[in-house]
Amino acid sequence: MPDEVNKYIEKRYDRWHDYSAYHCSCAGIPEESTDVLNEVLCDLLQKSPNKLMSLLNKKSGQYTELDYFILRMIKLNATSNTSPYRHRYKPLPVDANVDYNHLDLVDEEDEDYDRPADILEKTNKVREIFAGLNLSDTARKVFEYRFFHGEMFCDWPGPESEKELFDCYYKVVNLIKEKLNGNSLF
Known part of the structure; x- marks a missing residue:
């Protein structure tokens, strides 16, 4: 042009x-x-x-x-x-004669679903797999710091850089995912 x-x-x-x-x-x-x-x-x-x-x-x-x-x-x-x-x-075509207040709409969420219980179950599964992994002390501390305590790596008290911390953290996450998915060689 x-x-x-x-x-x-x-x-x-x-x-x-x-x-x-x-x-x-x-x-x-x-x-x-x-x-x-x-x-x-x-x-x-x-x-x-x-x-x-x-x-x-x-x-x-x-x-x-x-x-x-x-x-x-x-x-x-x-x-x-x-x-x-x-x-x-x-x-989309709309029917102006419909009173939407009288429609019986289906709720999106299942009333019997207990979200906190589901989260607790999944967290316990991660804890169980994490406890069974053969990891260094540093890798354990890094994962616990971020995953279980919800802390940010910019507040990490150790000498490691944020890049090193993220690399270590994601290696542990990937190991846990492999265990969860059944793809592990352990």
Whole structure:
């Protein structure tokens, strides 16, 4: 795409956006004005560079054919139900006669699910696997510090760098994951 077209779009974008906001507001979709304009520009930029330059170089008063083309496309996409924009992003049909207060909606969460108990069970499983691993004292301390105590490595009291701590921590995490998934060679 020619640089001149890019610069022209940057220069005119705010005016085109105002035009898009007006027509989208009239069409009842005021929050979609930026989307309509950007879709028009995306479609425009897929045209050949020669066509773009031709539209840019044809003047009609203080505007170019490119301005008129974009303005027509904005109006069409904002107001016509069969426009490319409306076709791509048509909303789902809604029945205005339905009273949503009387619908029996299914709750997302299972009322019998005990999340704290699940977390405790999983944590105990990690503790059990961790206790059975053959690790150095440093690796044990690093994992406990981060996983069980929830501390940050930037507060680590030892001489190790954060990178060393994270490397050590993730090696232990991977060992535990291997045990959990049954992929361990132990």
